């Protein structure tokens with residue numbers, strides 16, 4: 001089963017051509033479309049596969065339930081934390097599930113990201129969508145929900161870091177939500193140790209940050225005697241917590257900009273374990289890019305896919321050979337145990353007496369150079385489909401820096 005069309009893509013409205021934002025939202029206020037949905041538009045989107053939202057239930061859901069969320073859309077306040085939460089999404093839309101086009105909806109140039117203002121993800125969001133309004137979201141999934149529910153037109157999510165490796169939670173969400181990768185950006189992550197003004201390094205007993213940032217500064221913080229490391233939702237959120245609570249025994253691992261935003265001083269800069277510390281983000285949209293644009297744009301493209309394999313010897317080798325045979329350059333491979341169906345039980349030995357062998361059932365995520373508009377990419381995916389019970393194209397997009 002291929003769940004995004006190969007090779008044809010559903011045309012989208014590219015960001016560059018979006019009209020002026022419908023509303024000028026005041027800071028901390030998020031306005032969402034207020035009119036009820038057009039069931040015809042929604043049905044068309046469901047049929048085309050362009051609509052976004054958690055699956056598998058959505059594709060078979062009656063139109064009424066698909067549209068349910070749109071009826072209650074209205075302006076909401078982001079609250080004292082200034083951050084969008086799952087509960088606020090549900091309050092604004094009546095649901096966390098997939099949304100659809102509301103009548104009279106005009107796109108708002110807003111890009112969702114996970115974390116508080118000052119998070120590295122905010123830098124990535126603004127690098128991907130310069131001049132757009134950034135929308136801070138409490139968790140990764142809230143950013144997916146914000147895009148699904150038309151509260152944002154793009155979302156920027158981290159997928160891998162040069163020190164910490166892949167960010168698996170985002171890979172899992174890419175599978176659960178029917179959104180499309182339309183771009184990528186990388187950010188140089190330069191961590192600072194931030195503390196309230198006047199706090200000496202020796203007085204710090206707790207270091208707070210995002211788990212990835214704690215991992216990226218592991219050697220540094222291990223050299224701080226008696227320090228306890230505490231994981232929080234994001235780097236900038238750690239700085240904010242320290243400032244709000246006046247914690248003089250704590251420091252945050254976060255960006256210089258987070259320190260400036262929340263009034264913390266830089267105790268030490270560039271504390272990441274390796275000087276080069278780069279995080280790659282994908283940019284998501286509800287619609288895929290138009291495949292044919294890749295042929296005329298003259299820029300190199302990348303395609304991201306996810307697939308499962310039949311059981312049997314050499315299946316992964318066969319899967320990878322569909323790219324090698326066509327000289328297609330694979331830039332990334334990642335495997336994740338299938339959450340829904342994680343174990344394969346094989347029979348005990350025929351001679352009897354053995355116990356069943358248990359191994360993992362995997363999903364494979366691959367990025368390769370090339371666009372879906374190119375015949376060799378289409379042929380490779382057709383070939384892969386012969387041995388992959390499940391195959392989905394996550395997106396075909398210009399290579400970013």
Ligand SMILES: O=C(O)C(=O)C[C@]1(C(=O)O)C=C[C@@H](O)C=C1
Nearest residue numbers: 119120121158210212234235279
């Ligand atoms: O906490 C932040 O500032 C984020 O943007 C999240 C995040 C991540 O999830 O990897 C992004 C970049 C850095 O690698 C550290 C943390």
